[in-house]
Amino acid sequence: MSIEFLLTALVVVLAPGTGVIYTLATGLTRGKLAAIAASVGCTIGIVPAMLAAILGLAAVLHSSAIAFQIVKYAGVAFLLYLAWQTLRDRGALSVDANESSRDLAQIALRGTMLNVLNPKLSLFFLAFLPQFLSGDASKATAEMLLLGAVFMAMTFVVFVGYGVFASLARDKVLESPRAMTWLRRVFAASFAGLGLKLAFERT
Template sequence: MDMLFPSWPLMVAFFAASVALAVTPGPAVVYIITRTLAQGRGAGLASTAGVALGNLGNATGAALGLAALFAVSSLAFTLVKYAGAAYLVWLGIRALRARDAAPAEARFGDASLRRIFRDGFFVALLNPKTAIFFAAFLPQFMDPSASAPLQSIALGAVFVVIACITDTVYVMAASMLAPLLSRMSGAASAGRYVTAGAFIGLGIFTATAGGRGK
């Protein structure tokens, strides 16, 4: 146990910092809220799970040195960055081409939720800034006398769980607003354009953001 987590004072500081960072809205939160408003609570929860798994992959990658590769190789960082941006833009184009009134089973069927989970996973995984973030954030709370990779994976998993909880709160709040928005005249058509615009905007933001921080 001591090999995985730091002393309690450091662990408390880690929890506090993780909660503060997790509740701050970022691209992942915007993505999850957009999915929830467009496709319902089930889609939002599936997106949250997919994003969490993708972030866990980035935490593991940071522990295994992937973040170091991105830090020294601009080409590797840029390729993954633009791949993630292109994926978001593709999701936006797909939303733009979708019909205004999709049947409930198309929104909440098992196949649809699997696809939404997959989309969330790749959106998070194809964000090299997340690996850089974990590589910069986690060492602040690690014990130098213990295994760095094990601590990095363990602390990364804790952060992902915290972020998953806060993202779920965002989903629940957005799902409560969705019925009100759906009753507004023209909401279906407008929602399609807002959804597409949000995804495409996130893709452009991801592609043009200059820094490598989260």
């Protein structure tokens, strides 16, 4: 495993996206445990995309306009749903001091769905991972699994960092109804904007 892969993967993981926004929103209003649950969900959501890339399914998705559009618009719908729930004081920005295990599971599930319903993620792995293979065809699958696992571990650590950092500001934010109102609007607009961006993505 090269230092180039680690640095490139870190840059990709640090870049703001749906998972980062979701984890920040969750940590900011629901606290540390909820942020960790969101991080777990977003990390698990990488697994289908990674396996699709390894098995070559991403190439099929890329070549099939219908399959790509189905997954894409399901993702768009889910992002717009999160935006609406955020504005309604539910979903990622629902404040609840007594978080239950069921609530945490729902938070993780939403994080998982964000990545599962992103067709670009499998295409990213298909284009990204092969660049760092040794060139030995007999080891390609094992190497891609290893690289994918490292990428997932980095995602989890970075997302937890984002979420915990956001949770540190939680008390200050919750004390200000005006700040909460603006946060809901900002995160709702972010989810909606990412949904619209995805809607115009092409294979």
